[in-house]
Amino acid sequence: MTEDCIFCRIVDGEIPARVVYEDDDVLAFLDANPLAPGHTLVIPKDHYETLGDMPTDQAERVFAALHDLTPVVEESVDADGSNVAFNNGAAAGQEVPHVHGHVIPRFEDDGGNPIHAVAGSRPDLSEDELDDIADDISAATN
Ligand code: 5GP
Ligand code: ZN
Numbered sequence: 001m002t003e004d005c006i007f008c009r010i011v012d013g014e015i016p017a018r019v020v021y022e023d024d025d026v027l028a029f030l031d032a033n034p035l036a037p038g039h040t041l042v043i044p045k046d047h048y049e050t051l052g053d054m055p056t057d058q059a060e061r062v063f064a065a066l067h068d069l070t071p072v073v074e075e076s077v078d079a080d081g082s083n084v085a086f087n088n089g090a091a092a093g094q095e096v097p098h099v100h101g102h103v104i105p106r107f108e109d110d111g112g113n114p115i116h117a118v119a120g121s122r123p124d125l126s127e128d129e130l131d132d133i134a135d136d137i138s139a140a141t142n
Contacts, residue, residue, distance in 0.1 A: 002047040007098035011045045020073075025058060026065040031102070036110070038077035040103040042066050049097045051088050066101050079105035083115055093118075 002008045009015045010029065017029035020040060031039040042065050048054040054062070066084055074082050083104045087094040106112060125133075 002098075005047055005096075005098050007041075007043050007096055007100065008047050011043070021065060021069055023061070023065070025061040028065060028069055035102075036077075036079070036105045036107070036112075038073045038079065038103070038105040040069065040073050042069060042101040042103065043098060048099050050094075051086055051099055054099055062099075062101060066103065070103050073103050074105055077105050080108045081106045083112075085115055085118075 006015060010017045011027055017032075019027060019029045021028035021042075025045055026042060027045055028040055028042045031041050042062060044054060044058045044062050046058065048058070051059065070082055070084055073079070083106060084101060085104075086099065086101050088099075090097075
């Protein structure tokens with residue numbers, strides 16, 4: 001529990017929320033300012049700021065909840081699809097510094113955009129630059 005974190009306070013029951021799912025590690029509740037009916041946030045109960053801060057076992061539980069909840073949320077509001085995403089870090093638009101996955105139901109002709117629309121102007125990367133980026137990532141992960 002981090003005292004000044006709004007989502008920790010929801011986990012603790014200090015701030016009310018429309019909880020739609022709970023287990024030992026994960027809480028899911030409706031977003032207070034929804035982008036669509038059924039807009040749901042899925043969080044680890046423990047406080048971590050970003051995805052990378054979360055231990056793997058916690059990340060697995062959050063993803064399992066997203067996996068199980070997403071079709072249920074879609075069916076509950078009769079959605080045609082959904083965007084499932086994390087704003088990861090302030091530069092990416094994360095306002096609440098407690099990691100949370102958004103499930104945003106989508107409807108045919110709702111006027112919204114795909115996730116490709118979230119970034120700024122597209123970079124013009126050469127084949128060599130793409131190779132270097134791929135090498136750097138794979139060197140750090142393998
Ligand atoms: P972020 O920009 O950090 O990815 O999104 C934060 C989300 O949390 C926003 O969609 C916002 O509407 C939602 N939110 C902020 N404060 C509260 C709250 O007190 N209760 C609930 N249920 N949602 C909140
Ligand atoms: Zn928190």
